Amino acid sequence: MTSMGKKVTFRREILPTDEGSRIGVVYLPKGNLAEMHYIINGEDQGAFTRKLPYKDAPLFAVVDVYGATKQVRIIQLYGGVASLKKMCRTTILRHIAMHGIKSLPLPRTLKEYLLYET
Template sequence: MAARFHRVHGANVRLDRTRTRATRVESFAHGLCFSQEPLAPGEVFLVEIEEKELGWCGHLRVGLTALDPQHLEAVPEYSLPDLVNMGDTWVFAITRNHNRVVVDGEEARGPPREPFLCIERVRIPRDVLVGRSRPGRYSHILDELYRTNVLPATARRSRIGVLYTPQPDGTADMHIVINGEDMGPSARHLPTTRPLYAVVDVFASTKSVRVIPVDYGLPSLQTLCRLVIEKHIVHRLAIDGLDLPPPLKSFCKHE
């Protein structure tokens, strides 16, 4: 599993001791990060935007690269165009409309509601893929906006993932996932003869991101309890009034 950042990163990036949080400490560039390990087919590398910084134009960039970070002579200043120009790299600025390969005859889709995100043969619990607000008076309204994916794609606490799916011709398609919604193939015909690492560029107005671990198995009993409780409350502050153990309350509030 690749659920933390590589030791090799941009000059302005600082990682926490677990290497799951990356913060750009100055300027607006030199924010490149990579996954610690290559991704397995269908494995999503998921990050949550923790901090934003006013005064800069541009947002988070994500993608995949077949370049081994350990063998880079120097980490480029930018993912676009510097890292991409080095070859075997596919990176996109996170927007809702400009990172998708359009398929002829494809129809618009409504907001996703199924408990699992299915991308070809990949099946991922949607609960972990969707961003959530901090518990508060209006959290029930904000949480619905995350679930229906109508907030800006790079809003604070949005969750952005990248993965690849093998194709019959021996290549792979790259998919970007925003708050539990698959944006469709962002790039096609990626080679699978070399390992593919996730790329996260903590660029411009995005200041800090955190890696979110993803469990691909059946939901735990705690998760199932949380889903039931969420269906019967107006907002997460109501959880404090329930007769539940404090650790379960914190878990249900996503703290």
């Protein structure tokens, strides 16, 4: 398919229970409290709890994937200090949906980095 002479490709939308899908939980500090958000396949689903006292005790999260998942692998993404490059990628993806990355006025290689799946 072409659009104004450029080849257009579409990414397959994957469901949270599909193989290779990524479900994450992140908390965002706001003063002495925090908001906790779900991240599903790179897209922030919004805060599911607010006013969370994150400084008083360790935080633990449980994600129920509907009983349709056969295997789950837990990956610690932020175990240490992330590189500036990774932090910038995370911040951009927090504010822009994956399907909007290709329309950004950025070099092709940077768009590919933003869209990579590991």
